[in-house]
Amino acid sequence: MQSYTIGQAARLLGVSPDTARRWADAGRVATHRDESGKRLIDGKDLAAFSVELAKGGSTEEEAPYTSVRNAFPGIVTAIKLGDVAAQVEIQAGPHRLVSLLTREAVEELGLEIGMEATARVKSTNVHIDRV
Numbered sequence: 001m002q003s004y005t006i007g008q009a010a011r012l013l014g015v016s017p018d019t020a021r022r023w024a025d026a027g028r029v030a031t032h033r034d035e036s037g038k039r040l041i042d043g044k045d046l047a048a049f050s051v052e053l054a055k056g057g058s059t060e061e062e063a064p065y066t067s068v069r070n071a072f073p074g075i076v077t078a079i080k081l082g083d084v085a086a087q088v089e090i091q092a093g094p095h096r097l098v099s100l101l102t103r104e105a106v107e108e109l110g111l112e113i114g115m116e117a118t119a120r121v122k123s124t125n126v127h128i129d130r131v
Contacts, residue, residue, distance in 0.1 A: 002115055003040040006031075012075050012116065013050055014093025023049075043114020047077045050091035072097055072119040073131070076111055088128055090119045099126040 004012070009029075010020035024031045024039065029049040031039045041049075074092030086106040090097045097119040109130045111117065120127040 002043040002112075003032075003034075004043065004046055004116070006039055006041070008116075009041050009046055012046065012073065012092070013053065043075065043112075043116075045114075047075050047091070047114045050075055051077050051096075054091055054094055054096055070121045072121070074117065074119065076113055076115045076117050079106060079111060079113060081106065088117075090117055090128070092119060097121075097126055099128055101128065 006020050006024060007017045010017040013020060020029075023029050024041070029041055030045050031041050034040055072090065072092035072095055074090040074095070074097070076088060077091045077096075078087075078089040080087040081103050084103055086101055086103045088099050088101065088106060088111060090099075099119060105128075109117075109128065111128070111130065116131040118129040118131060120129060
């Protein structure tokens with residue numbers, strides 16, 4: 001299972017590291033420490049928190065979340081696999097992006113809930129890049 005530092009989690013949630021740290025200190029998202037003492041958040045916990053946060057409306061900081069060249073870095077929050085097709089959801093800050101792609105593409109990328117990924121939007125298509 002992939003884990004994220006407070007800074008990485010903040011970037012994925014579209015907030016400052018101080019805000020992410022306050023949320024962790026308040027117990028809004030669970031953390032654990034690695035062998036060097038650095039606080040980490042499990043990917044599945046961060047995915048669940050990002051969905052909860054997005055449902056709750058705006059974040060504490062009202063800074064707009066923008067993408068560069070239509071790229072939305074975020075965290076995979078849901079994967080629905082069919083026989084041939086698949087649906088992947090990514091929470092990128094306050095944005096929830098859903099992409100329909102082949103099951104084979106999801107398996108080749110090794111996508112899992114809690115994993116960092118980037119959604120790239122071109123016209124009406126959303127492409128997923130594994131980070």
